Amino acid sequence: xxxxxxxxxxxxxxxxxxxxxxxxxxxxxxxxxxxxxxxxxxxxxxxxxxxxxxxxxxxxxxxxxxxxxxxxxxxxxxxxxxxxxxxxxxxxxxxxxxxxxxxxxxxxxxxxxxxxxxxxxxxxxxxxxxxxxxxxxxxxxxxxxxxxxxxxxxxxxxxxxxxxxxxxxxxxxxxxxxxxxxxxxxxxxxxxxxxxxxxxxxxxxxxxxxxxxxxxxxxxxxxxxxxxxxxxxxxxxxxxxxxxxxxxxxxxxxxxx
Numbered sequence: 233x234x235x236x237x238x239x240x241x242x243x244x245x246x247x248x249x250x251x252x253x254x255x256x257x258x259x260x261x262x263x264x265x266x267x268x269x270x271x272x273x274x275x276x277x278x279x280x281x282x283x284x285x286x287x288x289x290x291x292x293x294x295x296x297x298x299x300x301x302x303x304x305x306x307x308x309x310x311x312x313x314x315x316x317x318x319x320x321x322x323x324x325x326x327x328x329x330x331x332x333x334x335x336x337x338x339x340x341x342x343x344x345x346x347x348x349x350x351x352x353x354x355x356x357x358x359x360x361x362x363x364x365x366x367x368x369x370x371x372x373x374x375x376x377x378x379x380x381x382x383x384x385x386x387x388x389x390x391x392x393x394x395x396x397x398x399x400x401x402x403x404x405x406x407x408x409x410x411x412x413x414x415x416x417x418x419x420x421x422x423x424x425x426x427x428x429x430x431x432x433x434x435x436x437x438x439x440x441x442x443x444x445x446x447x448x449x450x451x452x453x454x455x456x457x458x459x460x461x462x463x464x465x466x467x468x469x470x471x472x473x474x475x476x477x478x479x480x481x482x483x484x485x486x487x488x489x
Contacts, residue, residue, distance in 0.1 A: 233317075233331040235324060237345045242328075245353040249328070250278040250300065255307035261327035263312040263320070268452040269437070270356055271311070274330065275300050277354045277435065284436050294447045301455045311456065321346050333425040334395040350428055354435040359399075384408040388417050397426040 234242045239258070243249040255262055264271050273283040275297040281288040309326065310316070314335050320326035322342045336348045362381070364374045380386060387398045388408055398405055402421055409417040420426055428434065438444055 233321060233329045233336045233339070233346055233348050235321065235327045235343075235345055236347050238324070238327045242347070242349055243351075244349055245351045246274045246278045247353055249330075249351070250275060250304055252304050252307060255304055258327050259307045260309050261325075262308050263310055263317050263326060263329045264308060265330045266311045266313040266316075268311075268448050268455075269440070270330065271301065272297055272448055272451050273356055273435065273437070274351075277351070282354075282435065283438055286438060289438060289444050289447060291447065294451055298451055298454050301451070305455065337395040337423070337425060348425055350424065350432050352433065354433045355428065356437070357434045358437045388412075388414060391420055391426070392416055395420070395426070402427055 236242070238261070243254060248254050264274075272294075276283045276288060276293065279293070279296050279300060281293055283289075312320070312326075312329065314332060317326060317329040317331055318335055318339050321329060321331075321336075321339045324343065324345070331348075333348060336346060339346050362378055364371060368374060381390070382400065384400065384404055385408065387400045388405060391398045391405070405417065406421050408414070409421060424432070
């Protein structure tokens with residue numbers, strides 16, 4: 233997402249967006265997502281790796297990702313969640329943000345100067361799931377609830393509420409919108425943020441096995457660590473011991489006096 237009144241030439245790719253030469257102009261006015269899965273994937277694309285391919289999830293690639301993110305970190309205002317970047321974009325204090333598409337549609341209602349780019353080198357897409365636990369007691373009711381959510385009228389209400397695409401095929405919702413003269417739904421079904429054109433490159437999330445989650449957490453920990461890294465435990469112990477010696481000496485002097 234970007235503020236068109238403040239960004240003359242918005243980036244069209246992760247390759248540009250994560251380039252420190254580009255970010256220099258907007259230092260302190262840029263945020264990346266606090267959800268590091270998406271930060272890591274965007275960085276991998278910038279570096280020429282397809283995050284949808286499991287072979288690219290390895291420690292060598294993560295080392296490159298960490299170096300890249302540490303390079304661009306000084307230009308960022310921070311790693312923001314929706315509760316932070318949305319009001320900052322509305323207020324015009326944030327110029328560029330890695331953001332969820334549905335959130336930007338909400339932001340645009342309050343600040344029409346906010347626009348959105350689908351990266352040419354790969355927009356990240358994902359799916360939420362409804363699952364029935366193996367030991368569920370009310371399985372029939374669970375299926376009834378899922379069937380209820382999949383009704384076109386309910387899917388239409390959900391799409392208009394959350395501003396994300398529906399698990400129902402677009403043609404089904406389009407037919408429902410035309411039959412009910414639902415102009416709001418028709419507008420959403422034509423919005424490229426909900427239903428990107430076929431020529432847009434989309435990159436799916438990887439399978440989040442334990443090893444992938446470990447690598448994401450490793451990147452997050454190392455990138456978000458304070459400058460200079462975490463203070464070694466040995467250094468902390470030395471400080472504590474020195475403080476204790478000084479305190480004991482002062483107490484001894486006090487008793488002597």
